[in-house]
Amino acid sequence: MNVSCNAVKAGVLGAVMAGCFLAASPAHADRVEKHYNVQSKPKITVRNSNGRIQVKAWTKSEVQVAWLNASGKIVVETEQAGNRIEVATRMSEDVASADDMKTDFDITVPVESELNVRTDSGNVTVESVHGDMTFDTVGANLQLSDVDGYVVVKTIDGSLVCTRCSGKLEANSISGNMQMIQPDLDSLRVQTSSGNILFDGSFLSRGIYIMKNFSGTIEVHFHSGDSFDLNATSLKGDVVNQASFKPDTHGSPHLESKFGHSLFGTMNEGHAKVELSSFSGTIKILKRD
């Protein structure tokens, strides 16, 4: 009995040690794939230096993480604690270049998942995930489509393309462009310094939309049925307007600033609030075809 117990213990210990070894073993050029069973809404954290990160949703209660590091000089550490899954790259001593660090990830998560992604360079794409998400990048471009939740993006010169995004979006960049295509957002706060901002969609009732940049173009496409209050100011640039606004009847009247070009007004009932601000860029309020 004791012998068999010891054998079981040794086996378990060996399995645990093997698991630990595998969880932090240097990656090879071969594709590595791991599966994690989860319940309810998992939270997935990904830390990568360089490489593509692609996140897709499926209906399984399982997270699948697959990666490929061609150089074999990157260690990928993974950890699961209940519904929390963390994936991170760590370089070995002989990493010499950005190409050595490049690790591509394909991650598949339940539709209802939270994401936390930090990467320096390489594109990040997320499709059809519903849950809160944060993205922190240096130069990585970010493409989100059909996501729903509270999304926070911080990037230095990465761009953001958000297609059919729902919920709330906060994005901050220095030189990246920001595009919101067919959004269904009820809260938007976007800021970029030299990048351009494009909002092509409808303003939801009670929604608040704040778009601000320094020198790029801010372009908003509206539909004649949209209902919003507008406050647009460019200190050194122009404001180009194709809308027929009536004076804002909500709250105190706006005083025309002696600095820059401003436009205040209400479209239809003014249900949503739209604030556009630029230092030297051009603001365009254009009618959608």
Added chain:
Amino acid sequence: MQCDQFEQILIEQDEGPLPKQALAHIDDCESCRALTADLTAIHDVGLEMGGEGIVPPERVWISLRNLLEAEHIIRDPRLSPAPRSIRSGWWVAFQRPALAGSFLALILAGAGLMSYRGYEGSSSQLAFHPQFAPDQEAPPILSADSVFKQESLSVGNDSIPGLQKRDAAVTDSIRRNLGIVDNFIALCEKSVREQPDNQMAREYLYGAYEQKAELLATAMNRGTTGGLQ
């Protein structure tokens, strides 16, 4: 003396001049010299701001304390048998790149807040903030910027702890964007000087400062790995 030994001396140094060995090391080591200069500049700005007698909001201290506690740099005083001096705690905190960036951001936020409050106050209050006086040729607001300019000079070099040059694209990106933000700061400062009552220009200036602080913090935080931190 090695760099890590020098950093250890910095950590243990409460106040006063550095030991001769450490001084000799910074004569030879550009990296440690730049680090010392940066930390001293930040430290001095902090003291200058403290000397103005303006109390930052409580939430700033709470978030700072939480940050320091999370990093195990300070502990709850009820649990600490022999608390170190506050100055020592700050100095120790500066040794960590992430925290140095956070301090920088806090100092910047404080500077912006104080300037903003100064503007919103009465004209007599404005007298305490001469940077907003229309007739000033060289507003003191530039003195804060000089600190950040010094910081940015060394970003992208090996002298910034945590920022190594293995990924040239990342380093180039940070440097390029620092240049963009510096340019914005210069344009905003020009606008504020020319139009002291232009509130929007001032807000953009503060925003640009904040962006620069965040960028520097990012530069210092980014190591060569995205590993679990």
